[in-house]
Amino acid sequence: DAGVIQSPRHEVTEMGQEVTLRCKPISGHDYLFWYRQTMMRGLELLIYFNNNVPIDDSGMPEDRFSAKMPNASFSTLKIQPSEPRDSAVYFCASNTRWAASGGVGNEQFFGPGTRLTVL
């Protein structure tokens, strides 16, 4: 397995544009997490899904942010409209409670991240 896959790896856009970040979790994992990493705030959980259903979106900063998981192998994080303060690295992570599917308790497996720059 290639691990968690994220695209694009880098995104540069202008303020006001729509940005869509994509994530493919590890096959068999039923939990998916979106994080934002900044120098000032470290790693913040934005939202997470279980079996494609959003469980906790309390970390989503505002209505400009939305996330979907239409199926077990794909999720998107959308920012519309984007602002310069959204510039950060966005990580996706996945895991499962089922050891038969490769789960190791609460260990989360992270993607390489998408570095977003909003000018």
Next chain:
Amino acid sequence: AQRVTQPEKLLSVFKGAPVELKCNYSYSGSPELFWYVQYSRQRLQLLLRHISRESIKGFTADLNKGETSFHLKKPFAQEEDSAMYYCALSGSTFYNTDKLIFGTGTRLQVFP
């Protein structure tokens, strides 16, 4: 409320010196604590968890419930230990997966 505090943003030491990265947590129940590490140009990955009581790459961390701490220690730092270290907390039992609350991270720099 669940909270993880890493008071140092940057810790710089010379090779061979002891290292201690501090982590304090706030949680009313029985927490599960982790240390994650992010090496340059690599993915964030699990370093160790308190429940395993293991030593990974020479690092150890002991959960001190009285002081609500989970400091990461290594007796002799190596240059390859230079990385970003995150302490994380989960309120779930071992095989129930739940969200992790991360601290703000500490960057460890080990000079030759």
